[in-house]
Amino acid sequence: MAYFDAASTEPLHPAAKAAFLSTLDEAWADPARGYYDGRRARMLLDAARETVASVLGTRSDEVSFTTSGTQAVQLGMLGVLAGRRRVGAHVVVGAVEHSCVLHTADTHTALSEQRGIAAEITRTRVDRSGRVDVSAFGAALRADTALACVQSANHEVGTVQPIAELVTLCQSAGVPLLVDAAQSVGRMSLPDGWSVLTASAHKWGGPAGVGLLVVRKGTRYVSPLPYDEREARRVPGFVNVPAIVAAAVALGAVGTESADEDRRLSGLIDRVRTRVRETVPDVEVVGDPVERLPHIVTFSCLYVDGEALLTELDRAGFAVSSGSSCTSSTLTPSHVLEAMGVLSQGNIRVSLPRGVAEAEVDRFLALLPGLVAKLRAVVAHEPAPSVARDPFVVDALGKRCPIPVIELAKRILDVADGDLVTVLSDDEASRLDVPAWCEMTGHEFVREEVRERGSAFVVRRRP
């Protein structure tokens, strides 16, 4: 199988696997114990911490190992918020953060409410490439802002965030900045000046079960969890030394290799960006083409069902992910694509693992146009929604993505330039995809009118 979902999890680095195996034999004992086996585990744990600190450019006593990147985000956010309760309960986050950041912000709101305090979360806007708007971020920082959070780079579209500018803004405002560096650790270094960093080892080629929570000296932090003396009192539970050692070895290894391999992956991603645009009609390749991670690209194909495209690719032996609404358990499109205002239907994220074969990427590029055409032919031949009396109204109520947009695309051909077509849809994806379709096709998106059932999307035909 051609595995193109490295942004979800990177396969275990061979050096990490070797280290894991030997550490399972040598350092399985509790590193808190004073006997020989315990001391040996402790020494390996300390060495792993030094490796990580050295790669990140921090002190080793600022590094705690968590059990996942998600846990690191939860603890980092709630710990700083608990430490800065006197300052306030306001939180600033980017609109395209990982869902665990947004969910933790929700939990902060709920916990504050239980304490009789009204917390406020400001999600700052991003541009069409997914880049956080620096001035909006700066304007959101207030005297009662307890924490600001931003990712180093986006996990769905690869766009790198302007961390240096955001650090400067947070420093002038006296607000600690948490950087969710899950997608970038092991691939690019960060400018200094952040207060908390979180990351996840299985994203850089380490094993599952290890995350990083780095809290710089001078950052007020109060653990949100019950007392436990391990990991600087930040992460409860038995310390998983073999996995941590493997994670550190992977980080050291990818750090050494990464410049060349990242250049190669970046070239392959450029090839995907270009070739998909050339060979697939009605496609939107999104994310910043230059200021991006080396290994990630996302594109959306008009008039295609994302779930069906995933299935066809799986049959053909490709593992990719999608931000389309039909691939989500909630039937809502990816909040990242939504915040960017880009098309979400027929969405595919390709994220290349280290060492991926160029030939696999080329096979994908050769196959994709045919698969997309096949799926478009299928939906084009599906029965049309019940014809509304009004020829200017497309009644797509009860129809799921991509049908409403397909019916709109058909109907627009039947009306004159300047005429209005109204699409009735109760599919959440239409909110995003009807305007995105207008943007792509040159028609004018006039407005959305919320109705009792769903919305009416009004579109003006342009030449």
Add this chain to the structure above:
Amino acid sequence: MAYFDAASTEPLHPAAKAAFLSTLDEAWADPARGYYDGRRARMLLDAARETVASVLGTRSDEVSFTTSGTQAVQLGMLGVLAGRRRVGAHVVVGAVEHSCVLHTADTHTALSEQRGIAAEITRTRVDRSGRVDVSAFGAALRADTALACVQSANHEVGTVQPIAELVTLCQSAGVPLLVDAAQSVGRMSLPDGWSVLTASAHKWGGPAGVGLLVVRKGTRYVSPLPYDEREARRVPGFVNVPAIVAAAVALGAVGTESADEDRRLSGLIDRVRTRVRETVPDVEVVGDPVERLPHIVTFSCLYVDGEALLTELDRAGFAVSSGSSCTSSTLTPSHVLEAMGVLSQGNIRVSLPRGVAEAEVDRFLALLPGLVAKLRAVVAHEPAPSVARDPFVVDALGKRCPIPVIELAKRILDVADGDLVTVLSDDEASRLDVPAWCEMTGHEFVREEVRERGSAFVVRRRP
């Protein structure tokens, strides 16, 4: 090294290691993904859940995998407490629970306080063997009791708790019972009727990084953590499939082997219990001799520094642990020994891993009396504390365990039967060890008087 600290962590079972290695290669992908690699990981995860559920006698959808036993306890307690907020905030725990249970109860108190609610924690007493007092436990259950917690067996002394009786009490009171089964899963089955079970895979021969949180149907549970759809919405973060598969394989393997091996270990523990009493003078072997885990025994040696004994044993190649105050970062004795009211000085816990060589146990038993005698000779020759003017007062202020008790033992010889000797001590361990010494030696412990600095312990000489 002879590793006798299995109650801290059991070495990885060979079958688990083999499963771990193959799953690292086969099932590293995200089990939430729909492509082939994801589906394969999902199938192995589901199979692991079935194995665990079948061993525990529960439904598989009641089993969530956590990242540690500590996390399982924290989530289990706080989740049920959040789910039963309307009932009340009172919690009943045994006095000898694992510290993570007691710390989580403290966190519940702090969180309740933030919400303006006075939570109450009742720690129910145990007898001198460490067994929870059933009638005290029953009497503690109230209309506003939201949760009761008890361990299946004690982690320091091995005593098995009367779970069946406690289940009955909790069921009549309508209070959910959380059983911390960290020490017993894979060794003994539990009576049915509990509401929540927690456990830790590395205690049964699985790898680090896996715990169990089992919540029976009908138990109200509200996750205390930010939303995450994984593991029945109970445990956030990327699911560590290889470690979980290895944990399930270990559980299956020890389940099959355990009856014979546990009998063998239990025989070796009986040998330790008997021989230590025969060969080491002034020793207290604690815990229930019969209703106990097969692999754990704890004993305390009068007039011996626990830290020094650990060090000597480590030099001789034995890895054991201790509940003596001098081995703890807080210089307080184990709360388990304290609740039992038994001696804590010169304390050693021997917990035998599966497959331990009988010869190692015999080497330990042959060596121990000499080591204890050597250490006693060292402390006996240390300079005595400054002589108080009063011959009936031992001034041991500023002296650490075991000095206050040693000085008391010397002085008692100089007074007549019926005379009172007062020991002044500001060492926390004296609270436990002076009365325990009286119990062991037949002298009468009269009272403790709290002073500005430390306490005065009054002892009457008996023939």
